[in-house]
Amino acid sequence: MEPFDFIEMKVPAKAEYVGVVRLSTSGIANRMGFSYEDIEDLKVAISEAMANATEHAYKKEDGGEVTIGFGVYQDRLEVMIADRGGSFDLQKVKKGIGPYESDQSIEDLREGGFGLFLIEALMDKVEIKNDYGVIVLMTKYLHENEVDVNDNQISTTQ
């Protein structure tokens, strides 16, 4: 099996801990040698998943925890974010995401629900499992040849 380091965190499902996990992500990604731009992408993607986990999964309950696992590989970082709250209808969520169109009327604009769209735009690979609670598994590869982020938000995997 491919060798990797595993780091696990467990935080209360509260918005104030999203920033704590973001800082941890930044530290791990920095140690692995990710570029500044990629670290910023990771920070947003992980915060989105954390915000989903804290907001949706534990809507009416107090307490509850979110478990975060970081798989540190030679060529990539895998981040798993799991909650044990209620599951959601993934197909329905997927239908409601995507970029805005400039001809959309202002009243029709969505105010939320595009966290998942951003996760998919910023990470190289995203898997969501929805059997028991919600697990988001995201992967970002370390690139030897950096692509200028300003050119395109889609990173190249090699």
Added chain:
Amino acid sequence: MNLYVETKEDGNTQEVKLSGEIDAYTAPKLKEALLPLIEIKGTEVVVNMEDVSYMDSTGLGVFIGALKSSDANNSKLRLICLQDRVRRLFDITGLDGIINIDSSVRGGK
């Protein structure tokens, strides 16, 4: 990991200066500060984002809410001085074509 909001009134313009990070924890604070201003009819709310070092979709949600409110109240919303990383989220989501954003104000960049 906090957000500071400073507001200044100048005639018909409300300047809102933000500094810090906008995320799931701080977005409610931004919403609370921004919405009452945008509800003033005929006003222009200018949000200075120069010192916002981090923002995610929770922040985008607040600005979309403010934009809707401005539409209903005949007021205006403008974002200025965005850092490149923050600006990028507006670009990816297509919001740059919907919200009035002026990054060019920022130090000639």
